[in-house]
Amino acid sequence: MDYLLSEEEQMIKDTAREITEEKIIPLRAELDEKNEFPTVILEDMAKADLFSIFVPEEYGGLGGGCFEIVLALEELARGCVGVATSFAASALGIFPVLIAGNEEMKQKYMPDIASGKRWAAFGLTEANAGSDASGIQTTAVLDGDEWVLNGTKQWITNGGESQIYTIIALTDPSKGARGASIFVVEDGDPGFSYGKKEDKMGIRSSATRELILKDCRIPKDRLVGRKGTGFITVMKTLDISRPGIASLGVGLGQAALDEAVVYAKQRVQFGKPIISFQAVQHMLADMATQLEAARSLVYAAARHIDANPKNMSKPSSMCKVFATDMAMKVTTDAVQVLGGYGYMKEYPVEKMMRDAKILQIYEGTNQIQRNVIGQELNKEYI
Amino acid sequence: MNIIVCIKQVPDAKDVRLDPKTNTLAxxxxxxxxxxxxxxxxxxxxxxxxxxxxxxxxxxxxxxQAESVLREAISCGADQGVLVSDRAFAGADTWATSYTLRKAIEASGEFDLILCGKQAIDGDTAQVGPGLAGQMKLPFVTCVQKIRNLDDGIIQVERMMDDGFDVLELPVPALLTVVKDINDPRVPSLKGKMKAKKATIKILSAADIGAEEQCIGLAGSPTRVVNVFTPAPRGDRKMFTGSLEEQVDQLVDQLRSYL
Structure with a gap:
């Protein structure tokens, strides 16, 4: 379907597609097998200016928004969700600075993010704070001109690979979620180190690691926004970032559908290509229809968010839940269409099905997304 | 360091057909x-x-229409594009092309290095790079797989050979033709694409570069394509087996049998 993209939007989509075709697809199986971070590919993305798309022009970016990120991530995910996740996590990690940081802080970090010289990561999750993010236990105490951070962050995407980390910590534990603040911690800060590196089912090229803050001392001006407003910023960050995860589902679904249709046209059984059998045709038709519906919803939600409406949580959650559930279903069906071959690592759909699962889990499980949608409905109908 | 990169627009190899009348690429x-x-x-x-x-x-x-590859070059990091274009250039072979490029370069000013691809994938001659160097009386190396060093007007390169590589030094200005192993080209950047869209491509005609009529286009081309055909398969092949000595003996016997 033609989504009537502007020339600049089409340019972003084409550039991300070229990165996928030339840099990601040739390497994805090897990166997956070796659990290897795609440093070289991220450098290629930086040279192609992809990291600049969501950075305002005054900091050397192209001034795009949620929709531009969605277009880029969709194309990158066609190649590999692990690589695309590494890119997305850098955007997620710097959003708090963009949303709540002061001018000085933006001047300090945004140009390096735009040029791809430095990458970011978002440090929210802890062992006891997953879906219930208010359960975080990391603390920050002001000592003279420095903040002292203590705690352990878990499953942090780009952990150990990025140079800039936004860390959510309690500055007033007695207030719970209202006592949370966000800090920028840099690679090499005293008391900041990396812990366990995870061995995952899918998106194996992305790095998922523990961050350890042990009497980590950082300058006073690393506080992002006002003290105690951390959770509001986190919620705004996730509202803007979730369509990006949804678009990973769209890109992945497209890749799986492409593989399934090409295979179904080539594979001959009972003397005919299997695409001529109605049972297979109907599966492919459902995959294509669900995929296009998801794409339409994600694009619409992203454009809605870029208009900066008062309430963006519902469309943001709706597109995340719909597109990632679609990706799980479409990749599973793609494996089914390819049959025994689909289950083998020689064909890419096996990896796609493994990669799809995380989309229903991270950046807010799909159950949490439904909670958000339900709570919004409850507020809307008096 | 001013660098000229010679670029040819070619038909995509995914879709190649011959014109049955002229035996040239359609x-x-x-x-x-x-x-x-x-x-x-x-x-x-x-x-x-x-x-x-x-x-x-x-x-x-x-x-x-070759302007589009020059815009693509700008999106990949080139500062400017120059297109030498004139109906009088039509039908040029590698000699006339080398002459025309030389005249265009002479009309464009100073340079330190000319870089060309090893060959174009349509004609596959690999002659224009060396031809241009010959025309310009420049030192040149073909099939460069690595530029090792560039210092004090001397460039040190590795030339790919069947069984390894040669290390060669030459003074600049010089011309190099490169193989694919030399690097992994970047994807055109977004800012580059925006710059390319707005860029003015300089277009030079035969008169602009002062090209002599008898040296350009079909008239200036000594080459004529007489016929293009698929070579017939060669004769039987024979594989020798056994130890190295035995294989050499068998080979000598075989060769003797032809005498």
Whole structure:
């Protein structure tokens, strides 16, 4: 379907597609097998200016928004969700600075993010704070001109690979979620180190690691926004970032559908290509229809968010839940269409099905997304 | 460090047909791309510029639509594009093309290095690079797989050979033709694409470069394509087996049998 993209939007989509075709697809199986971070590919993305798309022009970016990120991530995910996740996590990690940081802080970090010289990561999750993010236990105490951070962050995407980390910590534990603040911690800060590196089912090229803050001392001006407003910023960050995860589902679904249709046209059984059998045709038709519906919803939600409406949580959650559930279903069906071959690592759909699962889990499980949608409905109908 | 990169627009190899009348490549209706080897030459030029400073000029001879590969070159990091285009250039072989490029370069000013792809994927002659160097009386090396060093007006390169590589030094100005192993070309950048969209491509005619009529186009081309055909399969092949000595003995016997 033609989504009537502007020339600049089409340019972003084409550039991300070229990165996928030339840099990601040739390497994805090897990166997956070796659990290897795609440093070289991220450098290629930086040279192609992809990291600049969501950075305002005054900091050397192209001034795009949620929709531009969605277009880029969709194309990158066609190649590999692990690589695309590494890119997305850098955007997620710097959003708090963009949303709540002061001018000085933006001047300090945004140009390096735009040029791809430095990458970011978002440090929210802890062992006891997953879906219930208010359960975080990391603390920050002001000592003279420095903040002292203590705690352990878990499953942090780009952990150990990025140079800039936004860390959510309690500055007033007695207030719970209202006592949370966000800090920028840099690679090499005293008391900041990396812990366990995870061995995952899918998106194996992305790095998922523990961050350890042990009497980590950082300058006073690393506080992002006002003290105690951390959770509001986190919620705004996730509202803007979730369509990006949804678009990973769209890109992945497209890749799986492409593989399934090409295979179904080539594979001959009972003397005919299997695409001529109605049972297979109907599966492919459902995959294509669900995929296009998801794409339409994600694009619409992203454009809605870029208009900066008062309430963006519902469309943001709706597109995340719909597109990632679609990706799980479409990749599973793609494996089914390819049959025994689909289950083998020689064909890419096996990896796609493994990669799809995380989309229903991270950046807010799909159950949490439904909670958000339900709570919004409850507020809307008096 | 001012670098000229010679670029040819070629038909995409995914869709190649011959014109049955002229036995040359049918170009109409076929998608055009930047010659893949030239992309590597351009990338090397841009990397040299990033290290040593200077300017990269992308130069092409071709019909007006070849402007698009020059815009692509700008999106990949070239500073400007020059298109040598004139109906009088039509039908040029490698000799006339080398002459025309020489005249265009002479009309364009100073340079330190000319980079070309090893060959174009349509004609496959690999003659224009060396031909241009010959025309300009420049030192040149073909099939460069690595530029090792560039210092004090001396460039040290590795030339790919069947069984390894040669290390050669030559003074600049010089001309190099490159193989794909030299680098992994970047994807055109977004800011580059925006710059390319707005860029003015300089177009030079035969008169602009002062080309002599009898040296350009079909009239200036000694080459004539007489016939293009698929060679018949060669005769039987024989595999020798056994130890190395036994195989050599068998080979000698076989060769003797032909005497």
């Amino acid at each position: 170009r109409e209706g076929v998608e055009s791309i930047m010659n893949p080897f030239d992309r590597h030459a351009l990338e090397e030029g841009v990397r040299l510029k990033e290290t040593h400073g200077g300017q990269v000029t992308a130069l092409s001879m071709g019909p007006p």
